[in-house]
Every structure is written in structure tokens, then in C-alpha cells.
Amino acid sequence: MGTAALGLLWAALLLLLSVSGLPTEEPTSGEAVASSSPGNCRRCCDSEDPTVLADAAHVSSASPSALPYVLPEVRPYINITILKGDKGDRGLLGSPGKLGREGPRGDRGPQGIKGAKGQAGSPGSPCQRRFSAFSVGRKTALHSSEGFQPLLFDTVFVNPDGHFDLAAGHFVAPLRGLYFFSLNVHSWNFKETYVHVVHNDKAAVILYAQPSDRSIMQSQSVMLALAPGDRVWARLFKRERENAVYSDDIDTYITFSGHLIKPEDD
Structure with a gap:
């Protein structure tokens, strides 16, 4: 394979990687916004390393005689949200908090049904007539x-x-x-x-x-x-x-x- 063909192959490979958006590390939202310059569109997953960007630009504009070119190291992306461990033991009961404020008095409830008649009490002691x-x-x-x-x-x-x-x-x-x-x-x-x-x-x-x-x-x-x-x-x-x-x-x-x-x- 000639030098010109090999250079075209590496250029196509780099283009494929840039289109597919293979992530290396998750940038923060601030970094993504800070690295964007007005008037230029770029993906948040693109590498922010100036060396990588310069190399990519160099490869895209280089003549076939500059190949072969060594690709930068691509770091794999790991979604940590899927790594869930086993449920831990229940912790000790904490101390009770302070008593809150007394709430407002509620509305009066409906009147209950009349209770059963109680038993008659024992007869009282005879009293002396105290009237005149x-x-x-x-x-x-x-x-x-x-x-x-x-x-x-x-x-x-x-x-x-x-x-x-x-x-x-x-x-x-x-x-x-x-x-x-x-x-x-x-x-x-x-x-x-x-x-x-x-x-x-x-x-x-x-x-x-x-x-x-x-x-x-x-x-x-x-x-x-x-x-x-x-x-x-x-x-x-x-x-x-x-x-x-x-x-x-x-x-x-x-x-x-x-x-x-x-x-x-x-």
C-alpha cells in the first residue's frame, strides 16, 4: 500500500472517531461552556487537549508524506450510575428532635350516639327534716x-x-x-x-x-x-x-x- 493510501486511511479513521463522539472523560458543564468559543460548534465530548486538537488538525491538513501518524490515547468512558452495590444495614436510631409547635385546634366532630343508661345507685341514708x-x-x-x-x-x-x-x-x-x-x-x-x-x-x-x-x-x-x-x-x-x-x-x-x-x- 502506498504512502498516499495510508494517509487517506488515517484521515478517514480520525473523521470516523470525531463523528461517532467516542468520549474520553465527562467534562463538567462549566468546562464545556468555557471551552466553546463564539462562532465555532463543537461537541462536549471532544477532547480539550490542545496537543490532540493540533495533531488532529495537522493530520487533516498534512500531505500524504507526513503519514504514518500515531493516534492519541483514547480513554474509555464508564457510566458509574450502573455500578450499584448491595443494600447496607440499617443504622442506629437517632435521638428524637425537639417538640414542634402546637397546631391549631381542629373542628368539632359530630355528636356521638347516646350511651346506654347506667345502673341505679345505692339508696342514700335517711336524712333528718331540717325545715321550719x-x-x-x-x-x-x-x-x-x-x-x-x-x-x-x-x-x-x-x-x-x-x-x-x-x-x-x-x-x-x-x-x-x-x-x-x-x-x-x-x-x-x-x-x-x-x-x-x-x-x-x-x-x-x-x-x-x-x-x-x-x-x-x-x-x-x-x-x-x-x-x-x-x-x-x-x-x-x-x-x-x-x-x-x-x-x-x-x-x-x-x-x-x-x-x-x-x-x-x-
Whole structure:
């Protein structure tokens, strides 16, 4: 084979290699962009070695007498993405992270179905009745005699347990505790009104009105600590002047009321 034919063969081989784009090393994107010059097109897989480029250019333009030419070393391209090893063992559990922020409160869920009725509880212990109250009135007037005179009543408004003795005009305490009492009367024209609220046999408070040409309503109230069996009642007391309270058969001008406020254990 002649020298001219051998030179053409090497030129064809170099042209085939440049067209097929056999890679030597993967250039980075930066290198590919940096090595490109404006106005010239080149493949990213082309060699960037100036010596190789000069040799290739020399071969393409050399005369047949410059052959034979030694080809540059071509490095094989290896795709490392296909080289996958076996799955490794699971690592140790790491320490827990910090607790995150509390999230917003969610919407209220749908109402559930009604549950079954529970069993009845055991019966409670019997309790003592701890209640007492009364309210009575008088529809007739009363003039006092010498000394003390009990104020009796003829009308019952409230006396559910019979703690007020209407015949004697006394309230009898059924329980130990604190009681509240109130007495209301109407005075008589030009006559003195002098009435005691009595605890057992001792006057607790007094209701008083001086003689006047006009009759007026008078009231008195008191709170007493009573023991079972204690009595509370009202009485008129005559002194130098005539003592009286007014009422009539139509309206009730005189009332006496009381009730238990707070019972106390014996």
C-alpha cells in the first residue's frame, strides 16, 4: 500500500472517531461552556487537549508524506450510575428532635350516639327534716290589761308542720339553729303601742309607738339562736298610759312570722 493510501486511511479513521463522539472523560458543564468559543460548534465530548486538537488538525491538513501518524490515547468512558452495590444495614436510631409547635385546634366532630343508661345507685341514708316556718295574723283589735298580756292570733297563713301553737300564741322550735322572726302591728289613735317579742320568758326586742292623732304601721324583726323546745311569742305591756293595737274584721293589720335560717348539729 502506498504512502498516499495510508494517509487517506488515517484521515478517514480520525473523521470516523470525531463523528461517532467516542468520549474520553465527562467534562463538567462549566468546562464545556468555557471551552466553546463564539462562532465555532463543537461537541462536549471532544477532547480539550490542545496537543490532540493540533495533531488532529495537522493530520487533516498534512500531505500524504507526513503519514504514518500515531493516534492519541483514547480513554474509555464508564457510566458509574450502573455500578450499584448491595443494600447496607440499617443504622442506629437517632435521638428524637425537639417538640414542634402546637397546631391549631381542629373542628368539632359530630355528636356521638347516646350511651346506654347506667345502673341505679345505692339508696342514700335517711336524712333528718331540717325545715321550719310559720306566719300568722290577727283580725281583731286588742287593748292591754294590767301587766303583761299575750298577743294571740286567729289567722294562719303558713304553719306546715304545726310548730306554731295557735291556742297559746307560741312558736316552739323543733331544731337547734338560727331563726328569723318579724312582728308587724298597727297603732291606735291617741294610744301607746308597747309590744315585746319574747324568747321563752325574757323579752328579746320591743316594738313601740308613741300616742299620736294618726295611727301608723310599726314593725320589728330579730334573729335568735334557739334550742329544741324554746318558745318565741309576743305580748303587750301596760304602763301608765293605755296600750292597744288596731285591727278589724276585714283587713289583717297584725302579723307574726318566723323561719329557720341555719340548722345546727346537736
